[in-house]
Amino acid sequence: MGTAWFRFYAELNDFLTPDGQGKQHRRHFDVIGPVKDFIESYGVPHTEVDLVLINGESAAFSHPVRDGDRVSVYPWFKTLDVSAITLVRPPAPPVLQFVLDVHLGRLAAYLRMAGFDSLYHNAASDSELAATAVSEGRVLLTRDRYLLMRAEIDRGYWIRSTDPKQQLLEVVRRFLLTSHIRPFTRCMKCNSALEPISRESVIDRLPPGVRHKVEFRLCSSCGRVYWEGTHYTRMNKILQWVKANATAQLDQEVHGDDVN
Helix, strand or coil, X not given: CEEEEEEECHHHHHHCCHHHCCCEEEEEECCCEEHHHHHHHCCCCHHHEEXXXXXXXXXXXXXXXXXXXXXXXXXXXCCCCCCCCCCCCCCCCCCCCEEECCCCHHHHHHHHHCCCCEEECCCCCHHHHHHHHHHHCCEEEECCCCHHHCCCCCCEXXXXXXXXXXXXXXXXXHCCCHHHCCCCCECCCCXXXXXXXXXXXXXXXXXXXXXXXXXXXXXXCCCCEECCCHHHHHHHHHHHHHHHHHHHHHHHHHCCCCCC
């Protein structure tokens, strides 16, 4: 029988039971196996891990855990670049795109509102979500941690909050998206890009109360017309709130301890 010690840092403790958070875990085992399997046996999806150290050395998920090993598992580093040493972080895609599970419909709309390519279908199965994430190189966003443990998934994030506005803030903070927000450039219904359209081209489709407005955008896929109305004001306030809080929280973390 072998024995190894595991320690999970920062927000990885979200996946542990309350009595196991912030502590070193002694693990007995009969069979040597990859460190990924040991990490996920604690309920921590591999997609949440940015760095694994075994006896102080960077290790890949396939690295076997042996008797006497000490394993340190770190989440994504917000203020440190560990890309030169980590063996578990996948290459960054040129453009960040998302696919969301069936529980995150409102978040999908909010991400589209912010200008991010976000696929969502309220009847998509786990296998369909995983296949889409892999084939299109999308980040899988989900409330189901076990979906992120599928071996084929290499980029994903477990959404902590159940409030859509907080969920949007989580995603913006996690992927450093504040400067990439492009409000109202994507259809909130079908996810296609919006194009400017003249008022004259859509005048017959506009309610009388908005025909005096100057700027309109059209979704070429579903034909939906957008303009700056009361919903625009409300949604713009949400985006401003997200930007302000994401920036403030990152500034605070820069002066704090990233791995406590």
